[in-house]
Amino acid sequence: MPGLESPLWLFALLGIPLVWWIHRFNNRGVELSVSTILLWKNISQPENKGHRLTTADPLWRQRAIIITVLVFALTAPTLDAPSSRRVNVWFDHSLSMHAIEQNQMRIEQGIQKLLSKLESEEITEATIRSLQDPSRTLQLTPQNRATLKRWLSTSPQAISNSLPSPTPSEHETWLVTDGANNKLQDWADKARIAQVIQVGSATENTTITRLSIRPSVAQTSFTGVVSIANQGNKATTRKLQIHIEEKILDEQTLSLQPSETQHHTFTIPYNSANLISARLLEPKDALTNDDHLSLSIKETKIALTGNCGKPMQALLKALPGIRLSTPTSAALTIACANKQPSVAGDTIWFHTEDKTQQINQLPYWGLSAGQLNQLNLQPAQLLVHIAQTPSKGQPLLTADGIPLISFQSTPKHLMEVRLDIHTPQLTDHPIFPTLVTGFMEYALGQKLLDRIHTVQNPPLQSKLQPKLLHTDNRSIGSSYISTTDLTPYIIIAALILLLLDLLRIRETRQ
Amino acid sequence: MGTAAVTHPLRALDQAELMRLARVADRLLSGRPKIIPGNRPHKLRAGHGIEFLDHRTFMPGDNLRDIDWRITARSRHPQIRRFRNETSSDWFICLDRSASMSLGNGRKWALAMQLAAALAYLLIHLDNRVGLITFSDRIDGVKPLGRGHHAYASLLRLLESTHPRTHGGNTLLTSCASQLQRGSQIIVISDFLTADSLQPELKLLTRIGEDLHAIQVLDKHEAELPQTGTLSLRDIETDEKISIHHTAEGQTQATQKLEATIKDLQQFCKKQQIAFTSCTTVDDWKSTLLEHLGLLNARS
Numbered sequence: 001m002p003g004l005e006s007p008l009w010l011f012a013l014l015g016i017p018l019v020w021w022i023h024r025f026n027n028r029g030v031e032l033s034v035s036t037i038l039l040w041k042n043i044s045q046p047e048n049k050g051h052r053l054t055t056a057d058p059l060w061r062q063r064a065i066i067i068t069v070l071v072f073a074l075t076a077p078t079l080d081a082p083s084s085r086r087v088n089v090w091f092d093h094s095l096s097m098h099a100i101e102q103n104q105m106r107i108e109q110g111i112q113k114l115l116s117k118l119e120s121e122e123i124t125e126a127t128i129r130s131l132q133d134p135s136r137t138l139q140l141t142p143q144n145r146a147t148l149k150r151w152l153s154t155s156p157q158a159i160s161n162s163l164p165s166p167t168p169s170e171h172e173t174w175l176v177t178d179g180a181n182n183k184l185q186d187w188a189d190k191a192r193i194a195q196v197i198q199v200g201s202a203t204e205n206t207t208i209t210r211l212s213i214r215p216s217v218a219q220t221s222f223t224g225v226v227s228i229a230n231q232g233n234k235a236t237t238r239k240l241q242i243h244i245e246e247k248i249l250d251e252q253t254l255s256l257q258p259s260e261t262q263h264h265t266f267t268i269p270y271n272s273a274n275l276i277s278a279r280l281l282e283p284k285d286a287l288t289n290d291d292h293l294s295l296s297i298k299e300t301k302i303a304l305t306g307n308c309g310k311p312m313q314a315l316l317k318a319l320p321g322i323r324l325s326t327p328t329s330a331a332l333t334i335a336c337a338n339k340q341p342s343v344a345g346d347t348i349w350f351h352t353e354d355k356t357q358q359i360n361q362l363p364y365w366g367l368s369a370g371q372l373n374q375l376n377l378q379p380a381q382l383l384v385h386i387a388q389t390p391s392k393g394q395p396l397l398t399a400d401g402i403p404l405i406s407f408q409s410t411p412k413h414l415m416e417v418r419l420d421i422h423t424p425q426l427t428d429h430p431i432f433p434t435l436v437t438g439f440m441e442y443a444l445g446q447k448l449l450d451r452i453h454t455v456q457n458p459p460l461q462s463k464l465q466p467k468l469l470h471t472d473n474r475s476i477g478s479s480y481i482s483t484t485d486l487t488p489y490i491i492i493a494a495l496i497l498l499l500l501d502l503l504r505i506r507e508t509r510q
Numbered sequence: 511m512g513t514a515a516v517t518h519p520l521r522a523l524d525q526a527e528l529m530r531l532a533r534v535a536d537r538l539l540s541g542r543p544k545i546i547p548g549n550r551p552h553k554l555r556a557g558h559g560i561e562f563l564d565h566r567t568f569m570p571g572d573n574l575r576d577i578d579w580r581i582t583a584r585s586r587h588p589q590i591r592r593f594r595n596e597t598s599s600d601w602f603i604c605l606d607r608s609a610s611m612s613l614g615n616g617r618k619w620a621l622a623m624q625l626a627a628a629l630a631y632l633l634i635h636l637d638n639r640v641g642l643i644t645f646s647d648r649i650d651g652v653k654p655l656g657r658g659h660h661a662y663a664s665l666l667r668l669l670e671s672t673h674p675r676t677h678g679g680n681t682l683l684t685s686c687a688s689q690l691q692r693g694s695q696i697i698v699i700s701d702f703l704t705a706d707s708l709q710p711e712l713k714l715l716t717r718i719g720e721d722l723h724a725i726q727v728l729d730k731h732e733a734e735l736p737q738t739g740t741l742s743l744r745d746i747e748t749d750e751k752i753s754i755h756h757t758a759e760g761q762t763q764a765t766q767k768l769e770a771t772i773k774d775l776q777q778f779c780k781k782q783q784i785a786f787t788s789c790t791t792v793d794d795w796k797s798t799l800l801e802h803l804g805l806l807n808a809r810s
Contacts, residue, residue, distance in 0.1 A: 031742040032735060033677075035610035036703040037752050039733050039764040039771075040743055057740045058755065507737075 002486075005076035012071045016064050023060030059501070066497045073490040078483050085123055085172065089114060089140075090191070092131040092177035092184075093152045095461035099178070099287040101202050109199040110176040111148050117174075117197060131177070134164040163187045179466040200466050204232030206256060207290035207462035208240075211278045212454040213268065213297065215320030222268040222297070222320070226278040230256035231462045232285075239281040242266050245274075261459075274299070290457045297453055300444065301325035303343075306336035308350060311427035315436055321451060332444050336421070338387075346413035346443050350421050351385035359384055363399035368407070372396065372438050381429055383420035391416050407442070415443045519620035520627050520670060527796060528628060532635040535803050563592045569717050571692055599695050599720070600639045600655050603629055605672075606700030608646040608681045609746040612674035614729030617791040619674045622699050622727045624795035627669055629697055632799070634662045638695075643686045644672050646679035652689055680704070680747055683711035690718050697723040703732075707775040716782050724779055725802060726772065726788040733768040734761065 004010070034040070091114075097106045118126055118140075128148065130136040138144075138151050163183060175193045177184060178200035188196065210227040230236055235257050242250040250266045268276060277294040285291070300322050304313065312334070316322060327333045327343050335341035336350040359382040365373035377397070384402055393408030393416065408414040417439065419426065426432055434449075441448050565581055568588035576590040605626045611619045626642065633640045634657060642653035642665050653661075653668045681704050690696060696719035702708050716722050735741060738756045745751070754760065772788050779786035787802040 031744055031751075033613065033744050033746045034735075035613050035701060035729070035732060035746065037743050037745040037748075037750055038703070038705060039767050040754055040756075040760065041752065059740070504739075 001080045003078045003080060005078060007075055009071055009074040012074070013068060016067065019064045019067060020056050020060050023063070024056035059504075062497065062501060066494055066501065069490055069494040069497065073487050073494065077486040077490065079486055080483050085121070087118075087123055087126045087172045087174050087194075089126050089128050089174045089176060090131045090193075091128050091152060092175070092181070094132055094181065095289060095457075096178055096180040096200070096287065096463060098289050099200060099202055099205070101200060101286055106178050106200045107152055108149065110178075110197060111152070113197045113199060114174075114176050115145055115148075117195070126174075127171075131163065131175075179468065180463050182460075182463075182467070185467065198466060198468070202286040203465040204234055204236065205285045205287045205290070205462055206230050206232070206236055206238050206280060207287070207457050207459065208278050208280060208293045209261065209459050209462070210454065210456040211276070211293040211295050212452060213276060213295055214450075214452045222276075224266045224268060224276065225263055226266070226293070227261055227263050227456075228254055228256065228280065229261040229459055229462070230258055231459065231465075233258050233465065236283075236285075238283070240264060241279045241281060243275075243277045243279065244268060249276075287462060290462045293455050293457065295453050295455050297321065299323045300332070300446075300448065301330045302440070303327040303330035303333040305333060305341065305343075306350075307352065308334060308336040309422050309427065311432060312336075312421060312436065315433050318433075319437065319448060321448065332440060334440075338385075340414075340416075344412070348415045348417060348439050348443050351387055351416070351418045353385040353387055355386040356383045356420055357386055357402075358382075359399045359402075359404075361400050363397050363404060366394065366396050366398065368394055369396045370442060372442060375431060375435055375438060377431070377435075381423070381425045381431075383423045383425075384418050385420060387418065391418070405439075413443050413445075415439055518670065519623050520666060523624060523627055523631070523795070528631045528635075531628070531796060531799060532632050534800070535632045536636060565589045566592055571717070600641070600691055600693075601629075601633045601695040601697065602641045602643060602655075602686075602690050602719070604643045604645060604683065604686045604696060604698045604700075605669075606646070606681055606683075606698075607644045607650055607672055607674045608679050608700075609675040609677050610681070610701055610703055611727070612676060613746065614731065614791055618701065618727055618729045621789070621791055621793070621795060621798075623669050623672075625699055625725055625727065625798060626697075627666060628795050628799055630662055630665050634658065640665065641689075642668055643689050644668070645681075645683065645686050646675055647682040648679075648685050649689060655691075677746055678749065681708060683708050684714060687714065687718060690715070692718055693720045695719060695721045695723070697725065699725045699727060701728055701732075702726050702775055703728075703771075707771060707778070709775065709778050712779070712784060713782060716784065721785070722782075723785045723802070724775075724787070725798070726775065726786070728768075728772075728788065728790045730791045732790070733764040735764075 091110065093107055097110065099106050101109070118124075124142060126140045128138040128140050128151070130152075136151075138148065140148060163181070172194045173191060174195045174197060175184075175188055175191075176197045176199070179185075179196075179198050180200070207229055208226060209229045211224070212226075213222045213224045215222055224242070226240070226242065228238070228240060235255065237253060237255045240250075240252045240254055241248055249268065250264075252264060254262055254264070256262060274297050275294060276297065277292065280291040298321075301324075302316055302322050303325050304316060305327060316324060316334075327345070330345060332346045332348065333341065333343045334348045334350070335343065336352050338351065338353045341347060341349060359379040362379055363377050363382065365375075379399065382399065382404070384399070384404055391403045391406040393406040393414065395403035395406045396415075397403070397405040402418070404418050406416045408416070421427065421436075426435075437449050565578060566589065568577060568582075568590050572590050576592075578589050578591045581589040581591075603626050605622060607619075611622060630640045630642065637657065639655040639657045640661060641655040642651070643649060644651040651668055651672055653665045655661075656664060681700060681702075683698060683700070696715050698708075698712070698715070700708065702724070712722065712724060735743075735756050738758065738761075740753065741756050742751055742753050776786055776788070778784075785802065785805055787798060787805060789798040789801070
């Protein structure tokens, strides 16, 4: 169907009478001398009456046509024609789409509805695009329809609830969703969704939104918190179990009001287990993927070599999340020796030379000391070992012109400490555990003291309640119409007419 | 002759051809075979003589002594007696050099010059006195009556130095009247392309001259335009302009109009007893002269 994108240019056609006027009253072309004009006077052609023509030069029609054609080119004419129907399908496979209703996952219901819809509307080609990861696409043909479920089978926990940019497509766009996302309606409006294939009807779901464990230094145990939220519309009662490995640590029955979130705390003995999990048991809801959260506590292996003293050994045993190990399997080796230890991994080397010296001046931290510079050391606490070899690496702590602590990052982390860790002025001081832990955090590049382990389910993703989405009906009619811009063809036609006119003028002049 | 034709139209006049044409003219104009050897002309013209030729209605300017009172009394109109001219006649060639003669790439003017020169040669060869008047809306050049080769050469020089006007200047034949002598023979060479085809002027000259000859010279494409479409036409003499949309139909009408004009002029000349010949640039001067002489022979 033809159309004009800039129809206002048609007003330029009002200038056509000007073309006629120019051809009627202006110069009339080639002048020829004749013996007598009597032979051409008053001959019986209607336009040759009298001394002047009473009508315009007939060429004005051709030139008016050229101007008309050019004006039409300015209006940007288009021609709409039906094209092969092709659809883009946004497929929502968020966590809520993993809910099971009537023994079938919402994703499977969506796939079934989508395929039957494609078949009923005789659409053979469709581009399936993940709503949660727009970069993932699948060209769906009748041959590979069976692969759609496998293509959508992504771990629900890895799915983001954010929506892509709603860029309208030139093709007809569909959406397969359960409508549980509150922002989906606005997104669908902007993306000009032509059809929504909506699945799911369940509304009730209880979810474990968070499981956190924090080591406690004082109690030599872990303190855990588990958060349970009722995302449904009705009050519910669920049984909560806390597991250490497969052993039940705690079990409670929780009563939750609609939209209520409860937090349950528990304690786990230090070094008792690595895997802690929280599970919601009977009665089961539609979405079981969010009824379980597991947390793995990873311990840091530290090796201790040489005579580092009892305070050091006691400290390492007391720190949560640390396990003493051999140097070959340890992430960090603490070596107390009078020469550099030959260890493959990261190392803290405490000097143990016999000759020591009292520090007289207040030590100061270097710029690269990081959070260590918050530790306030007094000269009276510090004895420094006098070594024959100079320190390697960048000084972190300096006093009396002697680098007390230096750090070398390549080829491996090596912290060289010349402070005497046997002197009671230092080991009996409360700053000692903090100082040594700070050394280990600095050398390992990770937190050891106040480390919180957390896993969580995004609460919004666990909402199952579908919201009915309406579609953009305007997109249906125009989505499989191909529009052809006719402007180039019209300009070519105008150029041909101009060329013919020029040839005619040239012929006349010759 | 071929080489001469390239340089100037008058060079195309071959002396031998002119001589042969002079003999033909002598025979045609005399109406009987020539019995006297040589090239002496046979004079069978009205003029001064003693042998009666015919009667003619008296016109102003005629000698009263020529009135035949007996015939006048019978016809109740004054009639005069005419006698065979036993001497040579006086001929005036009036050559139109108006701007319209310049068209047709000069072929029209060339043919007119050749006709004028050839006629002058024939007439001088027949021992007549010949004068030349070139005119447009005025007299532009005059070669007085003369006889013999010197007169012919002088006449040729005038022709060679005469060119048609490039623009302007109507064809006004009456301007020649002051130079014409009563009773002389007058030859008008023109295209006669005026509104009235010079008919009033020709009628006036018939009263002055004994005999009047009209030779119309037209271009082959006189009524044709080189192209169709919208054209602005300018009358080269009057400078009048008209704009037309020229079509094949208009071309046909213009040609028919020209033919009608020629036919009208022909009928007028027949009525006025003017020897009239029309030719175009397709014809050459010899055929045109032969046609005209044949016409004269038929009349006599």
